[in-house]
Amino acid sequence: MSDMSSFIASPWGAALAIAAMTLVTFLCRIGGVVLMSHVRITPRVERGLRALPGSIILATILPVALDNGWPAIVALGAAIAVMATTRIDLLGLAAGLGTLSIIRALL
Known part of the structure; x- marks a missing residue:
């Protein structure tokens, strides 16, 4: 084994990988703050930023639900309905998981 591959396989290699991932994550987060400091917040931009978390969640979950067929879509609908009416995330999660389990x- 070469010196570089033995270093990567050692605990120091894992620590270095974790440190690098930490640095990249920090730079991504601070990059967003720096970028947004140069954007003028108009009412239209503010509406878009407010809608962003829901859009990200939908873009993440909808393909998974579509791949798993109608039971997952019905469970997702139940979770959305409960969350929209009660505004309690955990209750929506329980409704979605309960619906999927029953189906x-x-x-």
């Missing part, structure tokens, strides 16, 4: 138990 899968019946099939």
